[in-house]
Amino acid sequence: MKLFNSYTNKLEKFTPIKPGEVSIYVCGPTVYSYIHIGNARPVIFFDTVKKYFEHIGYTVKFVSNLTDVDDKIINKALALNTTEKKLSEKYIDAFLSDVEKVQSDTNYIKPKVTDYIDHIIEFIQTLIDKDYAYKKGGDVFFRVDKIKEYGYLSNRNIDDLRSGSRIEVNTKKENPLDFTLWKETDVGIKFLAPFGEGRPGWHTECVAMIDDVFGGKIDIHGGGSGLLFPHHENEIAQSLAVNNHSIANIWMHNGMLNIDDAKMSKSEGTTILVKDLDVNPNVFRLFTLSTHYRSPINYTDDVLENYAVEWEKTQQAYKQLYLKLDLLEKVNETVTLVAPFKGIYQSFKDAMEEDFNTPNGITALQELVKETNQLLRGRHTVEQLRSSLTVFKAIFTVFSLRPQITKLTDKDRKLHRDWQQARTDKDFKRADEIRDVLQGKGIL
């Protein structure tokens, strides 16, 4: 398998640290509000990564954090006269229900900042002890100058950053690029640390969590390309300081999602929340996977309509295939894949192993639909039908697509025979009546 590594900007052969296992960490949401469909892109993409690795036999340890301590949470809790805990719990529930809505797994490891305060404090203390961090009043900052590699991930040099910076100069900092590890505070939730009462900055949590949950360097660190700088750059700086490694062998970043060719904007009212999304989840997933994960993707009604048609067609073929086998009571037979389905399955895997080229994976699915329809129209063997079904199931599992099918009872099988008989007898009135029943049950 080849993966594009954002750290080296190269396509690299993937070799897991432990054979047969993959460790993945993806930056999760700050739970102060509902997520929008742009946030859903990394959710769906990395869920697909996980499912593909599992499909080809790996054990995947998948971790994604929940940031439940943050200025936005504190400010909103104050404004609504509630507690940070209540607020974040509400949006954690909302987040997980949105993740489920887009048919992604929620059974992964979800560390929260509030459960990691001790680790974070310990981590910051180590940075101070090693002189990579310094105190100014009750605040603690990271000393960026000490890291020679700073800027390597995001391809920037420190001089450019400094001259082009629009950051308002924080006079407490030795260097404008230094970032906050701990912030002294007198409002909202706060914690007691040896260096003062306050709350942690955002950039330390992921490093501390990865350290604790995985206990060392991991295979893949993922997130949106918006996190490349400064968040991931800062994570690496801290990890180099404390652990002398850059956290992950492979860094993967997904591109942004636009709506009608423009970035989603709260002020323009163009944001679409996942909870408000009125699109079949299968269609939304197909859409999301229809563009390579590193490219930007554009959400428009026309494009979604396109994938709605695509999904209907796919589901239709699968349904016909399933029905045919179910009528023969051969749904559960296992079979060795025959042509052309063996080749289609191979194309699918080849696409996925080439830096998760899901658009080409979808092309394999389209080919499967076409071959299956041809098969159903003409002469075919159970072996061929079974092969098709097996490949369908594999692709559906990896892409997490869930077609609606109705499994037949013996009664249904009889009803279907009666329908065919009535048609043979040209008793169209009766045939149509039975057809209505079968359609009502979702069988046809």
Place this chain on the structure above:
RNA sequence: GGUCCCGUAGCCAAGUGGCUAAGGCAAUGGACUGCAACUCCGUGAACACCGGUUCGAAUCCGGUCGGGACCUCCA
């Protein structure tokens, strides 16, 4: 101002130096069909523009035009 990305048919989208540039949707012409729905076969249509490197460029380099992102704790 600094850094970077992108521009393939009406739409979506692969391909990143070498056969006649995948695939899908839409369009159009056939076929199948008791009626529906579904489906199958065929057809046309594309590398933003200009220059360069090369035996050979959608692919590499330079420029022009157009779109976008980051430099603000926005995936």
